[in-house]
Amino acid sequence: MIDTIYIEEEIANHPRTLAILKRFPEATKISCQRYGEVFNSKSQNFRLQKKQPALILARKHKGLVLPSPKEYAIGAEHNYYFSHMLNCLYDCRYCFLQGKFQSAHYVLFVNYEDFIEEMQLILNQHDEEAVHFFSGYDCDSLALEPVTDFTNDFFPFFEKNTRALLEIRTKSTQIRSLLKRSPIKNCVVAFSFTPDKIARALENKAPDINKRLQAILDLQKAGWQIGLRFDPLIYTKDYAKEYSELFNEIFSKIDPDLTHSISLGGFRLPKDYFRKLEKLYPDEKLFASPQAEEKNNIGYPAEIRHEMLDFCENIITQHVPAEKFFPCHESV
Amino acid sequence: MIHLFCALPCEAEPLIQHFKLSDIKEFDLFRIYQSKDKEISLTTTGIGKLNMAAAVSYQHACLKTSAGDIWLNIGVAGHANIPLGEARLVNKITDEHDNASWYPQIIFNSPCASTNLITLDNPSTEYQDALFDMEASAFYQLAIRLGTAELIHCLKIISDNTEQNTATVNADKVKKMIAAKIQTIEKLIGCLKPLSAEIHSITAEPKHYQHFIEKWHFTKSESLQLSRLLRQWSLCLPDVDIMPLVAENKSGKTVLNTLRESINNSEFAIHD
Structure with a gap:
């Protein structure tokens, strides 16, 4: 799976680096001073690199935990996100990471202890208030779990600090590490979904809808709280039928009591990212979708966006109480 | 198109013969050879970074290269302990002069192992656990402005090491070493061609x-x-x-x- 590993000199002897390298004895190891030398170089092609991404082991120096926009909140006043990884195992055509990053290589920041220290400082700033921490903005939180051991290192912090809530955003079925342990009440495992036919067209290499649903059922059975993320909503002529079927399938099977939150939002990208993706994938139909430009973002025209959000909202609110529903009514 | 660059005529000769390349007379600053179908070209650059940088620029200006082209620097190099005649693809290039590094992106199953390379200003026999040459950093710095890191590579064949230093290297030996690795070079080109075609397909003008x-x-x-x-x-x-x-x-x-x-x-x- 990983043929090449770049290693920042600074963390070459970090225990997590050594443990990961042990997993890949055959991989070619290449040392670098800073991961940006490899990852941020302009003359490289994301599409080509996606065929065989390398792993880059690095140290995150600053900006470890950052405030997240209010539109993406799921019930708390104070919201932050962090990325122990950059890039994702999957190849979803709508993913903004393809526009954000020059490289498709996976960057793993091995200094988890610094992330946790930063989270503790933030928690201390918000005395006695709930603080939500989101993981999975710049990566899929669980997709590389067997390599990253992410949950094993981050969960103790949340077990100790019940005021903090962790959202793990994923499409992965790598849930073994979660099933092996007792559920953490202040952790939400949030799965992203699009209808089956859309997922088949756009979510390359991601587990299919049934597998994701099965992972949810297994986690709920073990007592874990689940989030459902219908973001991005993808427009197609039969979207109403396809989303109805998806909602019916999911809500007929999951336990509403162990469903922490549901959110949704229309497909939209910063204009620069959208234009880059168009160039990378000129034959991709998604980028020929009806589109409008607003505030330097490109997304669906308002009419389609509102129609889709209203349609989905109507169905979702029949299944879950309003306090668990968090639509993202961001403009495109 | 595939652009090959060799510092020495003796490195170039086996490639010129194998790919049936002809000298293009109209370009006289550097010797440029090209195949009949114009798909492969080769430039002999002379020794050193300045020559290499000038040759890459010249080739680009003369042949009008495009973003999906393949760029290869092929030649001999020294190494502390890799046996003579073995080929290595380069996965990291460091310029000894300013310690700057570049990372060619090997996103295919390489026909040979890869290793790091140091580009020197002057010849040296103080071998390290790295390839030594005198051109690769200049080649890569220039080529990366014209193409993409996945399609720009250096393939080096070991000509000297701690046991047999540069004094034992001569033009005839170099020709034989390169000729013996033609198949590896062919395989490398075979790995790169589909990637190049993909870039050409996404940069092509739409129909009409x-x-x-x-x-x-x-x-x-x-x-x-x-x-x-x-x-x-x-x-x-x-x-x-x-x-x-x-x-x-x-x-x-x-x-x-x-x-x-x-x-x-x-x-x-x-x-x-």
Whole structure:
């Protein structure tokens, strides 16, 4: 799976680096001073690199935990996100990471202890208030779990600090590490979904809808709280039928009591990212979708966006109480 | 196109013979050879970074390269302990002069192992656990401005090591060493060609683009819009003949409006 590993000199002897390298004895190891030398170089092609991404082991120096926009909140006043990884195992055509990053290589920041220290400082700033921490903005939180051991290192912090809530955003079925342990009440495992036919067209290499649903059922059975993320909503002529079927399938099977939150939002990208993706994938139909430009973002025209959000909202609110529903009514 | 660069004529000769390349007489600053179908070219650069940098620029200017082209620096190099005659692809290039590094992206199953390389200003026999040469950093720095890291590579064949230093190397030996690794070079090119084709396919002009540009006037920004709309047309309305629809238009602007309107009015399905 990983043929090449770049290693920042600074963390070459970090225990997590050594443990990961042990997993890949055959991989070619290449040392670098800073991961940006490899990852941020302009003359490289994301599409080509996606065929065989390398792993880059690095140290995150600053900006470890950052405030997240209010539109993406799921019930708390104070919201932050962090990325122990950059890039994702999957190849979803709508993913903004393809526009954000020059490289498709996976960057793993091995200094988890610094992330946790930063989270503790933030928690201390918000005395006695709930603080939500989101993981999975710049990566899929669980997709590389067997390599990253992410949950094993981050969960103790949340077990100790019940005021903090962790959202793990994923499409992965790598849930073994979660099933092996007792559920953490202040952790939400949030799965992203699009209808089956859309997922088949756009979510390359991601587990299919049934597998994701099965992972949810297994986690709920073990007592874990689940989030459902219908973001991005993808427009197609039969979207109403396809989303109805998806909602019916999911809500007929999951336990509403162990469903922490549901959110949704229309497909939209910063204009620069959208234009880059168009160039990378000129034959991709998604980028020929009806589109409008607003505030330097490109997304669906308002009419389609509102129609889709209203349609989905109507169905979702029949299944879950309003306090668990968090639509993202961001403009495109 | 595939652009090969060798510092020495003795490194180039086996490649010129194998790929049946002919000298292009019109270019005289550096010797440039080319295959009949113009798909492969080779430039002999002379020793050192300055020569290499000048040769890459010259080749680009003479042959009008494109973003999806393959760039290869092929030659001999020293190493502390890799046996003579073995080939290595380079995965990291460091310029000894300023310690700057570059990382060629090996995203295919390489036909040989890869290792790091140090480009020196002067020859040295103080071998390290790295390849030594005198051109690669200059080659890569220039080529990376013209192409993409996945398609720019250095392949080196070990000519000297701690047991047999540079004093034992001569032109005849170099020719034989390169000739013995032609198959590895062929395999490398075979790995790179599909990647190159992919870049060419995504940078190609959409169908009808040239015809539209010749028939109507478009500003630069309108040309970009045209390109985007023609692609969208081929995705949204693949079975509809575009030409009758736009034939009556008098200006580029109205052509764009006609295309936009038809695409917007089409029923959009993301999947079949």
